[in-house]
Amino acid sequence: MHAAAARLRVFLCTLALVCLGLAGAAPPTATAVPTAAPTPSPLCAWRYMSNSTVLNVAFPDANATYWVLPYTLGPNTTLELSGTYPAARYFSLNTYGTDFNTVDTLRDNQIVPDPGSANPFGNAGAAAPTPTNRSWHATVVPGAADHARNQIRGLPAAAGSAPIGFLIIRVYVPDNPNSAPGGVPLPEVTAKVGSGAALPMQPCGAVFDPAAYTGPIADAATAGFENVIAKAASGAFPGNVPEATFVNPASTSGLFPNGDNKYIGAGLTYQPGRIVVVRGKSPSFPDTRAGQPVTAPGRQLRYWSMCQNDLVSPYPVVACASDFQTRLDADGYYTYVVAAPADTPATVAPTVTVIPWGSTTVAKKVLFLRYMLPAPAFYPQSIQASQDDHTDPAVTMGPYYPRAAYCSAAVFAAGGYRACGLH
Incomplete structure (x- = not known):
């Protein structure tokens, strides 16, 4: 079994055990679960981590890490979170439903710090406080949530059922690339039922044997997940759009979308000897890896x-070039070359950034440009404005729109992006 598929099977096959335990329901019967499967503790936090190498599903960003806590909220149940603001470009708390659609989002600069602490994402131009005074608390609640009180809306129980939900932490571009959570522990989680006892959820430490997760339950869970993701991905882009042309997706529903991001994408098909060249203007951003504060004034985008x-289930990311990894020319424009190793020019200009094609056995690809949190002054030229106003991004975004073209590797090597018809 492929490693990613094996991890996906583990993820799905253990959801029922984790979530039933939290809801207080009886576990499945012995005949319903493969006897060889290890039984996880039902009350443990952050069961899964997802990134470009582990549980790589639903088009994640390669410069972000996602931690997933499957949960159910029984009657009067809440999840209490206690954490520390990470040293990173961005982080958020997000809840999702069984259909992988967003329920609620609480973003870094919206999270009110504990008394005596400070939020490094909230004060424009301020120096980041030390880790000893960067604490916060938040609560996942059934029903309506008050963000001013650090509440996040979860899925409530209804009519005797407790639907499975997902609480996901996102951390983008940690200051220390060797610390995915941004140099701080993941938040502590406690489940509370009304005014009764608090049930601490310790970090999950179980080591699973993916080969043990086989049989009808694992097959059904995997098929169900892939059906939801495949349906969402297949409807993401409108039809009759030329390849290598960036357009607004019809929807990102069902793909664990982040409300702070908007995307435009271009479909691609592999042919030997052919590359894709993309040209556009770079928005400014806070280069936190270079020591700039997230709240630095004058920045057009957070990220x-x-x-x-790959445009095939479970829709993994192949590679990303984020803002700080992208080379620019003297006018602030980027040039990307998307190519398989055999087609990559032997030498490229120092202003060119190469993004790998990935496996050529996957012929269909999709290239996404992701914009996060535009500043008010930049909003009219952002992807967000194009989607809010239902306008053509090629018009709305002006020079920031990424123009792409297929080109032979030899033509690009001889004449650069201009020889491929771009300006």
Whole structure:
């Protein structure tokens, strides 16, 4: 079994055990679960981590890491979170439903710090406080949530059922690339039922044997997941759009979308000897890896990236070039070359960024440009404005629109992007 598929099977096959335990329901009967499968503790936090190498599903960004806590909220149940603001470009708390659609989002600069602490994402131009005074608390609640009180809306129980939901932490571009959570522990989680006892959810530490997760339950869970993701991905882009042309997706529903991001994408098809060249203007951003504060004034976006993805289930990312990884020319423009190793020019100009095609056995790809949190002054030229106003991004975005073209590797090597028809 492929490693990613094996991890996906583990993820799906253990959901029922984790979530039933949290809801207080009886576990499945012995005949319903493969006897060889290890039984996870039902009350443990952050069961799964997802990134470009582990549980790589639903078009993640390669410069972000996602931690997933499957949950159910029984009657009067809440999840209490206690954490520390990470040293990173961005982080958020997000809840999703069984259909992988967004329920609620609480973003870094919306999270009110504990008394005596400070939020490094909230004060424009301020120096980041030390880790000893960067604490916060938040609560996942059934029903309506008050963000001013650090509440996040979860899926409530209804009519005797407790639907499975997902709580996901996202961390983008940690200051220390060797610390995915941004140099701080993942938040502590406690389940509370009304005014009764608090049930601490310790970090999950079980080591699973993916080969043990076989049989009808694993097959059904995997098929169900892939059906939801495949349906969402197949409807993401409108039909009759030329390849290598960036357009607004019809929807990102069902793909664990982040409400702080908007995307435009271009479909691609592999042919030997052919590359894709993309040209556009770079928005400014806070280069936190270079020591700039997230709240630095005058920045147009919090984050942006160009990502190459396989257009086949479970829709993994191949590679991304984020803002700080992208080379620019003297006018602030980027030039990307998307190519398989055999087609990559032997030498490229120092202003060119190469994004790998990935496996050529996957012929269909999709290239995404991701914009996060535009500043008010930049909003009219952002992807967000194009989608809010239902306008053509090629018009709305002006020079920031990425123009792409197929080109032979030899032509590009001889004449650069201009020889491929771009300006």
